[in-house]
Amino acid sequence: MEHDAAVSVNNLNFIYPRGQRPVLRGLSFKIEQGEVFGLLGPNGSGKTTLFRLITTLLRPSRGEISVFGIEAADCPACVRAKIGVVFQYPALDKKLTVMENMKAQGHLYGISGRVLAKRIDSLLDIFNLKERGREMAENLSGGLRRRLEIAKGLLHRPRLLVMDEPSTGLDPAARLDMWRYLRELVKEFRTTVVLTTHLMEEAEQCGRLAILSEGSLVALGRPEDLRSHVGGDVIRVKGLNLGDLRVKIQNQFGNNVRLVDDNLIIERRQAHELISQLAQAFPDQIESVTLAKPTLEDVFMHFTGRSFQRRDPNGA
């Protein structure tokens, strides 16, 4: 059991019953135990579908997902007993109090009595919800609801916590809190955490990332390793007649230049040297030039040739 990957995805394909095209195409990767693993992709890249497949809410059209060595399609209930799930829209009963929501969750997992009371007590303490125990879930702020949702997800001490866009609706302070807690969780209990996100800051916090675009896996690795794929620094040029400028730069300097969303993007080492040369060569056409260390957005652009912000046409 110990050597099994927390999640193993093998040639996973998914197409919705009346869907036009596949939402996921041939994904394969492994998430090791004790990792904080991010599924990064723009809206429509298929990450929420992948979340629903890992949490057994959907079944693969083709291929397999196993969780701690258990094939999800064979025994969804076995998988469910091992995972805690945090939904993007918190799965709370708004007409119940914080305490009642926690109790209901305990009963779903067959926990009751003193054991349940003790666990609820300690989780509400950790998530700073103790004073709110008697409040209706509908009266909680977005941040508090999210905290309650995470606390709920941890009640049965899952070995794997799966979260869909966990920062939705959290202010920066609450985000930091959440991350601090997640790290403690991994350190103390070796809980594996898998989360979907479209936020670069959040992806940076993950130990490893799978970058998805249009249902395919485009890159996999630690954030710093992914960034090192980008050749050196990133120069962004804004200006007039970019198509023409692109060809000129390529011809004159031999760099690979990409046109993405009104920017010319050049990846290269020693980029500062090129900047002064560019400014001298095309003083009339260039409006601005910026130089930056590569971000995960640049990584996405590097692998897909597309900007991260633009919505994938895939839907879902």
Added chain:
Amino acid sequence: MALEAIRGMSMENVILPMMMLWRREMVRFYRDKGRVFGALVPPLIFWFLIGSGLGESFHLPGAPAGVNYLQYFFSGTVILVLLFTAIFSTISVIEDRREGFLQSVLVAPVARWVVVKGKLLGSTTLAFLQGALFLVLAPAVGLNFDFSVILAILPILAVLAFGLSALGFCLAWALDSTQGFHSVMNVFLIPLWLLSGALFPASGAHPWVRWVMSLNPLSYGLAALQGSLLGLDTGPGGPSYALCFSVVFGFAILSFLAAVYTARERRR
């Protein structure tokens, strides 16, 4: 399903979640005063207005002399209370499943039939209690009944409440939107009630209506209530109590199986 049900039965994964879902329905109902109003008051108004309007001019064929329309319509109104309550408590399934509490129920290691049963038991309890509460009004229109009548009526109410909840659940699970549910309610559930004999007896109706009414399980629930409340042995020329109970019971079982089937785990 039956095998799975027996194999996995235990306090932890059957009774606890089922009771939790039942209790949740009770608490939510208690906290949502609008639902008490929504399920009891509209039928009361229908009954009072339609019943009073037709009161003197209506004659029920085959009924003992002196049954006025308020009395005739009373049983149908009780069924309407059951129908409304069952629908109000199952309609929540639609939104609950996509962005609400039910999401976390569906990723918990609980068999689907347990989820369905818990939800339906909650809804049944509410519908039954409200239907029974409505019976208190019977003496006000001169429908006097003794203990044996109550004993005959309450089981019918309970089983019918369960069947209607299960029917509501099937529809709610299959639909994407509450708007869709409202149209189903108008084109299917309300006609189902209209064609139960709630408003008019089968004996005077067009043959095709009579035919539909004889297939409608609600007709049998109604016949049992009317038979008991109006002091007729079998309802107006209708089926025996035993037949009525059997049909209603069969309807409840079939609806429950349909609900479990609708909410089943899908393989790929």
